[in-house]
Amino acid sequence: MIEDYLHDVLGEVADFDGGSVADYIELLAEADPDPLAAALCTLDGTVYSAGLRPGDDELEFSIQSISKPFVYAQALQELGADEVIKTVGMEPSGEKFNELSLDGDTNRPMNPMINAGAIATTQLINGEDSGVEDRTERIREFLSRLAGRELAIDRRLVESEYQSTDRNFALAHMLRNYGVIQAEAQDAVRSYIHQCSIMVTTRDLAAMAATLANGGRQPVTRERILDVDVARQTQAVMSSAGMYNAAGRWMVTVGIPAKSGVAGGVLGTLPGQIGLAAFSPRLDSSGNSFRGVQVFQRLSRDMGLHLMAAEPRGRSAVRFITDKDDTTVVGLQGDIGFSAAERLWRTINRHEGLLERVRLDFTRVEGSNPIGRRMLLEGINRLRDQGHVVEVDDPDDVIPRARRDNARFEAMGDTSAEHQLLNQDPHSYDEDFDMGED
Ligand code: GLN
Numbered sequence: 001m002i003e004d005y006l007h008d009v010l011g012e013v014a015d016f017d018g019g020s021v022a023d024y025i026e027l028l029a030e031a032d033p034d035p036l037a038a039a040l041c042t043l044d045g046t047v048y049s050a051g052l053r054p055g056d057d058e059l060e061f062s063i064q065s066i067s068k069p070f071v072y073a074q075a076l077q078e079l080g081a082d083e084v085i086k087t088v089g090m091e092p093s094g095e096k097f098n099e100l101s102l103d104g105d106t107n108r109p110m111n112p113m114i115n116a117g118a119i120a121t122t123q124l125i126n127g128e129d130s131g132v133e134d135r136t137e138r139i140r141e142f143l144s145r146l147a148g149r150e151l152a153i154d155r156r157l158v159e160s161e162y163q164s165t166d167r168n169f170a171l172a173h174m175l176r177n178y179g180v181i182q183a184e185a186q187d188a189v190r191s192y193i194h195q196c197s198i199m200v201t202t203r204d205l206a207a208m209a210a211t212l213a214n215g216g217r218q219p220v221t222r223e224r225i226l227d228v229d230v231a232r233q234t235q236a237v238m239s240s241a242g243m244y245n246a247a248g249r250w251m252v253t254v255g256i257p258a259k260s261g262v263a264g265g266v267l268g269t270l271p272g273q274i275g276l277a278a279f280s281p282r283l284d285s286s287g288n289s290f291r292g293v294q295v296f297q298r299l300s301r302d303m304g305l306h307l308m309a310a311e312p313r314g315r316s317a318v319r320f321i322t323d324k325d326d327t328t329v330v331g332l333q334g335d336i337g338f339s340a341a342e343r344l345w346r347t348i349n350r351h352e353g354l355l356e357r358v359r360l361d362f363t364r365v366e367g368s369n370p371i372g373r374r375m376l377l378e379g380i381n382r383l384r385d386q387g388h389v390v391e392v393d394d395p396d397d398v399i400p401r402a403r404r405d406n407a408r409f410e411a412m413g414d415t416s417a418e419h420q421l422l423n424q425d426p427h428s429y430d431e432d433f434d435m436g437e438d
Contacts, residue, residue, distance in 0.1 A: 001378040002342065005371065006038045006050035009298045014052055019282035019290030022262040027160035028062075031263070031281050035059050037202040038295050041210035041275040042342060045219035049203045060199040061279060062157055064261030065097060065118070067143065067195045069242065070208065072112040073234040074142045075124040077226050081233060087124060087180060088117045090233075092240040092247055097262075097287055098167050100174060107178040113241040113259065116171045119192045123181045132187050136194035143195075146211050147204040148220045157197040158190075165189055200265070202279040209267040210275025212257075219275075235269055239307075246286040246293075254296045255306030266292035270305050273339050303338045304369040317344040319364060327357040327391075336368040336398065341375035348379070358383055362394040373402035 014036060023029040037057035039049035049057035075084050089103055093110040103110055109117035126135045136153065144151045172185035181188050200208075211218045212235050216226030226234075239257035243250040250258060256276075258268040264281035266289050276299060280291035300306055317340035319331040330348060334340060348354065360380070368376070377399065383390050392399055 001345075001375055001382070002040070002048040003050050004378070005302075005374065006040070006048060007052075009295055009302075010036050010038055010050055010052045012298060013291045013294040016291050016294055017282070019284045021264070021281045022283055022287075024164055025157075025161045025262070026163065027157050028263060028281075031061070033281050035061075035264075035279060035281065036291055036295075037279045038299070039202045039206035039277045040299075041203075041206040041219060042339070043210060043214045043219050043273065045210075045222070046342075046346075047203050047206055047220070049206070051202075056279070057202045059279070060201055061263040061265060061281070062154060062196060062261070063143070063198045063200045063205075063265065064196045064263045065113070065115075066200075066205065066259045066261040066265050066267055067139070067198060068113050068118040068121070069212070069234050069238050069259050070143055070146055071118065071125065071139055071195055072121050072237065073212070073226050073230050074139065075112075075121050076230045076233060079124055081229070084121070084124065087120050088112045090237050090240075094245055094247070097244050098171070100167075100170060102174065102178060102180075108180060109175070111237055111241040113237065114244070115168060115192075116175065119168065119171055119188050120175055120180050122192045122195060123183055123188055128182050132190045132194065135191050139191075139195045140198055142225075143198055143200075143208070145221075145223060145225050146208045146218060147200060148207050148218055149204070151198050151200060151204070153194055154197045154199050158193050161193045161196065162190065165193065168192065196261075202265070202277045205265055205267040205277035205279075206275045208275065209269045209277060213269040213271050213273060213275045215272075232271075235271055238269070243288055244286055246284075246288055250293075254293075254300045255308055256296075256300065258296065260288040260292065262287055264289045264292065266296060268296055268305075270307070274305075276305075302369070303371045317341065318347045321347065321351055323353075323355055326355060327359050328355040329359045329361060331361045331364065333364040333366075335366055336372035336376060338369075338371045338375070341372045341379070345375070345379045348383075354388070356387070357389045357391065359391045359393065362392060362396065362398050365396065365398055368398050368401070370405045373398060373405050377402040377406055 021031050021033050035056040036052035041047045051057040088109050091110050098115045109120050111117050112121045126138045168189045172188040175181045212231050215228040216231040217224045235257040242259040256268045256270050260266045265279050267277045278292040278295040280289050282290045284290045319333040321330045380390050
């Protein structure tokens with residue numbers, strides 16, 4: 001059901017064809033502009049994904065700037081925050097990703113998310129004297145652990161970017177001039193370009209994001225890769241600088257730490273809850289994936305992701321699950337958002353010997369959001385399809401509202417009044433649907 005939802009979101013943004021693929025790197029300019037994918041990874045390691053076309057979510061593309069937060073995390077993990085701060089700051093620059101800028105007082109790059117800061121951060125890995133190959137191998141290994149599978153470097157892409165990277169050379173010379181890096185400019189740029197050419201899928205990015213959201217433990221492999229402090233610092237810096245000069249608007253409209261790359265990837269983390277990713281190669285004028293941003297805006301709205309919305313969360317949705325006579329009774333509690341509903345259905349599916357009659361007790365449910373309601377409804381339909389008789393004890397009408405939401409979701413592809421009417425539930429309420437009601 002989550003895949004269906006993701007697919008609906010992709011359908012809504014599919015026709016937005018604004019922006020264009022990055023053309024300053026020859027191989028990227030040749031990229032197919034059309035793939036569109038979204039993925040999310042829960043903190044217990046379930047990855048859900050969808051592609052507009054089958055397989056879009058399994059396509060590999062270069063990680064590009066999305067490597068920056070992870071190499072920053074690697075530097076923090078290996079050297080400690082006190083050492084890393086000597087090389088790179090943590091203030092938003094409000095500038096484009098490749099801006100030729102340093103902090104006026106310290107001569108350090110402002111943050112590790114812009115190229116100046118990223119080139120300097122990369123040089124911290126594997127010691128000052130490391131060669132390019134050893135350094136980039138350390139980075140490739142580290143990112144592979146974060147993704148939970150072996151990632152490869154696209155060597156053709158490295159050479160292609162190397163042909164048109166004068167701006168990064170300018171940055172490396174500037175960093176050398178101020179003593180921020182010691183390496184030859186050519187080696188510093190090559191190391192950085194290698195890390196940008198690591199190939200990932202949208203699913204990989206969701207798992208990497210979920211590792212940050214999970215405080216540094218990779219949710220699929222269960223390996224602890226980063227200390228809790230490192231995961232926190234990385235996400236904090238991402239939240240103020242990850243989307244470059246669009247970082248402020250992003251924080252208002254989406255509201256979670258995020259990072260984008262020029263190949264069209266975007267990832268976001270909701271600390272303590274979920275990792276998200278999207279992929280679509282055409283970029284807007286800030287260098288962020290045009291449709292990727294749209295996908296995130298919708299996920300944030302539907303799933304109630306915005307960090308500043310301060311919705312109560314965290315308690316398990318299932319208060320109890322018990323058999324009474326011929327009925328399995330499931331008592332729910334708290335707020336039913338995405339994470340709660342997802343855990344609810346997994347708990348029910350795992351429950352041995354579910355009886356034919358299932359009663360869902362909503363009396364202790366305090367609130368819900370559209371995606372939580374939609375998942376409740378779809379889960380109930382599934383139980384019915386499996387032959388269960390489902391009863392609900394729902395004094396606050398969570399389920400009728402879910403029906404109403406679903407009409408809206410279904411109508412999204414075709415917002416004509418007639419279509420909406422056709423999708424209206426005959427038992428739904430009279431008042432207009434109000435997205436802001438929760
Ligand atoms: N390799 C690219 C560059 O340095 C990465 C930029 C990006 O993804 N924003 O230009």
